[in-house]
Amino acid sequence: MHFVTGGAYNGKSKWVRRIWDSPIDWRSAYEGDSWNEPTFNEHVIVLEGLEEWMIAFVAKKKDFKEIRESWRAYLESLLAWESEDCDRRIIIIGTDITKGIVPLEKENRTWRDAVGWAYQDLAALAERVDVIWYGLNQRLK
Template sequence: MRVIIGGAYNGKRKFVKEYLDKLNIKNRYVFEGEIPASTYSKEDYVVIGSFEKIILQSIELDEEEHAARIFQKLSVLDEHTNVICVCTDIGRGIVPLQKEDRKLRDTCGRLYQKLFAESEQVIRIWYGLPEILKGGD
């Protein structure tokens, strides 16, 4: 599994597209706000973004439990194919005023910690510039 993280509109998806183009990957599937079923092969690349929307589908769950469930689904998918997670950094130290917004931010943070720890590669995109935080390629 690979993780691409950065702020909103910082070029994460463009980076992933160029990365897959460079590798000449034809079998790529992009999902926004959902984790697909694991019906893909090891040659396929599944790109998943908009984790905030995934989290909001069950925001009433405990943050830690919710993050663990999402991570488990991603792990099962990653056993069968190549997963690239496109994560938007929604925290940056700002504490939202609304309780629901804080819960979303906190759940994203817990999920991202799990993703970073278990992923083979983590890249931060800062206005189009990639910075490898973990792993190499």
């Protein structure tokens, strides 16, 4: 699994397309694509816009514990799919939303916190983690 993050409009998608030249099943929250379909069409899967998908994910859960447990279970299912074939790779792109003003509304704070936890869990489980700023990557892991 490969996690790519960085600021909005900093070239994350362009960078991923440049380094992964194989056929890709690209799913984008920004385009209204689903992220949890049970089958994928290619060996390389890109899930772009994790922070956007997390809005619906958080809305369906009752508390932080349930959000985090459900997220970890989802990550485990992705890792299981990836491990079934050595050519499979999951790349998850998420925009960094942790900088700036903390939202006043409880729902938005919950979403922001859940995204931060999701990114921490993803970074811990990912084989590779890159931060993209201004089109340049910094490999963290």
